[in-house]
Amino acid sequence: MENKEEIKEEVLDTTSDVEIASNLTISEDVIGIIAGLAAAEVEGVSGMTLGFVDGINQIIGSNKKYAKGVKVELEGNEVVINLYVIVKYGVKIPEVAFSIQTSVKNSVEGMTGLKVKSVNINVHGVTFDNEKKKDREDEE
Numbered sequence: 001m002e003n004k005e006e007i008k009e010e011v012l013d014t015t016s017d018v019e020i021a022s023n024l025t026i027s028e029d030v031i032g033i034i035a036g037l038a039a040a041e042v043e044g045v046s047g048m049t050l051g052f053v054d055g056i057n058q059i060i061g062s063n064k065k066y067a068k069g070v071k072v073e074l075e076g077n078e079v080v081i082n083l084y085v086i087v088k089y090g091v092k093i094p095e096v097a098f099s100i101q102t103s104v105k106n107s108v109e110g111m112t113g114l115k116v117k118s119v120n121i122n123v124h125g126v127t128f129d130n131e132k133k134k135d136r137e138d139e140e
Contacts (some may be wrong), residue, residue, distance in 0.1 A: 026112050028074060032067030035081050038107035042099045044091035047126040049084045078117040079108065086125040096122040
């Protein structure tokens with residue numbers, strides 16, 4: 001069993017962490033997962049997409065599934081979150097974007113205690129219901 005000092009050293013070795021209290025560190029990956037899950041739950045969001053660099057990182061294996069389409073930038077105790085989403089056809093994109101911003105901001109601030117400086121939404125595509133039906137038929 002590892003002692004507390006070894007565990008603390010492992011947590012502090014990560015370069016993309018923010019220290020909130022004297023003994024609490026939160027990784028950018030954790031913030032990305034929280035933001036990704038909060039965005040995916042918003043009505044009208046079909047999925048998240050990867051940018052070019054994130055796509056390469058996922059192929060290499062360094063990107064988390066739930067943080068796909070999320071870029072987190074820590075600035076002290078403030079965080080800037082960039083989301084790359086795909087919306088469903090027929091939704092009002094500004095309304096969906098506002099809902100995503102609100103959901104992500106509330107989730108990240110509530111779970112981490114960090115102040116969310118901004119949540120930037122980048123819509124990278126639109127999906128149609130017919131595409132989902134085709135995908136399901138192809139899987140069978």
